[in-house]
Amino acid sequence: METPIYVALSKQTGMLEEMSQVANNLANVSTTGFRGSHRLFQEYLEDTGKLPGRNRISFAQDMGDYHNLSQGRLLNTSRLYDLALQGEGYFVIQAPSGNYYSRNGSFTVDPSGTLVSDDGYPLLQTDGRPIVVPANQPFAVGEDGAVTFFNQATNASERLGKIAIVKFANSQDLRQSGASNFLTDQPPIPSEATIKQGMLEQSNVEPVIEITHMIALQRSFEMINQLVQSEHDRLKQAIGKISQSA
């Protein structure tokens, strides 16, 4: 008897999750390297028990997250340590708890000259070691990740290493850890994405799409509320009428 209310409830809890996803996307509209995500819903069919296979009730089930993998805008900062990835690929950062992958290219140097991310963890090369750059001297990062610097003393160009750019077989199977960082159990594959030095990749969230989505969600929620409200009234009436005639 209360099935309509449960069906409505299934969608409403899903919608609350989706709303918080939209809020997360909008909050990160200017976070470097952020990739938006949306929730996916699927139909969950439940037998009513009367005749198996017929008259099934459809509930909404929250299936999972879908990451938006489109390229974010490139912002020109002209800063030596800012790197932007163009194409499908991630930087590899070595954290104490294991490697994580990120599109956030705003790096700095720590006192020992190692190139580190915003939270102080080193950026890794293709051979797994961190990169050390000379202090106070300009260095160049090529499109394929090769780091070189012009040594004034020897008057020659020296190669410091090659930054690792990786991708994964299943590009959606990534767990988000922090705003622009991802964790996964899949083995990394070399990626053909290119690096642009002096630029930063902005968030790929499109505010227009998120706001429209938010409006649609809000109105959907209101309409389901109506359903719950009228169900509530119907039950109240039924209980009232039946208890009167008793």
Added chain:
Amino acid sequence: MRALDIASTGMLAQQLNVEVIANNLANVNTTGFKRSHAEFQDLLYQNLRRVGTETSDAGTTVPTGIQLGLGVKTAAVYRIHEQGNLQQTSNSLDLAMSGLGFFEIQMPDGTLGYSRAGSFQLSKNGEVVTQDGYLVNPGLTIPQNATSIAVSATGVVSATVAGQTTPQFVGQITVSTFINESGLQAIGNNLYKETEASGTPQTGLPGSEDRGIVSQGFLENSNVNTVSEITNLISAQRAYEMNSRVIETTNQMLGTLSALR
């Protein structure tokens, strides 16, 4: 309601339009810059009632049907290669093309890049290079004690050396034209690269066939027309506003719907 998604495609398209206009206006003083234009197309249509289907056994057909459009998409952002105005600088290495044709630049990776920006300089070896230090094809080296450099309208470069009256021949600049100039890929730094769509470069002497001539001491200004860009900006802004009105109205209509009892 479909109107929400349709209006959001409209807003996204106008957003892109403004970005193209912003790039044009930012480059209003860039030598040899060619303005871009965003071209939009309507998105596919949903056939709620297909045109031309038979309505009866007598063979009568639906004359117009119901076709619902789903919004707008960006079809292309292409460059308009109109000749820019020539500005006199009286700098002997400032060259401007009058007419069709690009200067050929030797890129560091060995391929050829093409440019309309003729603001060249001398490298430490006396070679004629661009502002990034890339050599101008076919490689021109000005002798060290040259007092003046002359570039003719057909691209003949000659230098007058101290102590000699007749100028020395240094080299011949060749220019390239393309069948589809808009198909060139812009790689920044005032440079273009050949693509499948642009066709192969037709290289030759300036002034021959359809190629333009070289003017020494002049620079080609950007061909951005600020008045028409500002007008386009205004109409893009209003189109954005109008699409946002559609979203607001749809929102109110949905509100009315959900308030029904």
